[in-house]
Amino acid sequence: QNRNGPCPLLAIVNVLSLRGSIELHADMRLTSEAHLIDLLTEYLFTTHAADLQLQRAANASIAPFAKTASVCSAAAPNASPDQNPSSRSIDVAEKDDARELRALTLQHALAECVALLPTLRDGADVNVRFNAIDSFEATRVIQCFDLFRIRLLHGWLVDPEFGAMYAAVSNTSFNQLTDALVKSEENASSALALSKSNASSALVKLDNNA
Numbered sequence: 001q002n003r004n005g006p007c008p009l010l011a012i013v014n015v016l017s018l019r020g021s022i023e024l025h026a027d028m029r030l031t032s033e034a035h036l037i038d039l040l041t042e043y044l045f046t047t048h049a050a051d052l053q054l055q056r057a058a059n060a061s062i063a064p065f066a067k068t069a070s071v072c073s074a075a076a077p078n079a080s081p082d083q084n085p086s087s088r089s090i091d092v093a094e095k096d097d098a099r100e101l102r103a104l105t106l107q108h109a110l111a112e113c114v115a116l117l118p119t120l121r122d123g124a125d126v127n128v129r130f131n132a133i134d135s136f137e138a139t140r141v142i143q144c145f146d147l148f149r150i151r152l153l154h155g156w157l158v159d160p161e162f163g164a165m166y167a168a169v170s171n172t173s174f175n176q177l178t179d180a181l182v183k184s185e186e187n188a189s190s191a192l193a194l195s196k197s198n199a200s201s202a203l204v205k206l207d208n209n210a
Contacts, residue, residue, distance in 0.1 A: 006121040009036065012040060022043050033118075033121055044114065044147060048147070051103075052107065112140055113143065125139070129172070130157060130172060131170045134152065136154070
């Protein structure tokens with residue numbers, strides 16, 4: 001783990017294996033990274049295939065109604081909003097577009113996750129937030145765990161009994177806190193350098209006066 005090994009990849013495989021979602025043969029003593037990635041990719045698309053099919057099926061079933069409503073609207077252009085099917089046509093079209101967008105978004109997320117899987121052999125970069133055990137900055141890695149329906153947790157919490165520290169840290173992330181510490185050290189170094197410079201100037205003046 002100190003060398004950024006494949007812990008995230010193995011964690012996903014272990015969770016899905018314990019759930020019975022993927023199967024590793026009992027007589028298999030060794031396996032390859034490529035085999036594990038193939039298993040995970042197959043699981044992803046099998047698990048989310050139903051969601052994609054439902055979106056497409058809904059769009060296909062609504063399309064004829066939307067076309068009929070549009071024709072009716074053209075036939076009765078002077079009808080009131082309650083009588084004119086055009087308002088329903090717009091609603092149907094908006095819902096159709098929303099479903100299509102959700103399907104495309106899911107497809108894109110799945111493709112990103114599959115592309116990310118090989119990189120998990122070298123660890124994963126996550127940015128924890130200190131206010132909850134499941135609080136992370138939204139990244140492709142976190143999205144990938146979500147697609148596998150795995151809840152990622154951490155133990156980087158501050159005890160509320162440490163009032164001042166809790167108030168200062170609880171609403172920040174690891175990266176934000178690291179940046180704050182670096183800036184604090186830089187400011188301290190600058191202040192120290194300025195203090196030394198002022199002291200040297202004072203000594204020079206004393207020597208000149210002497």
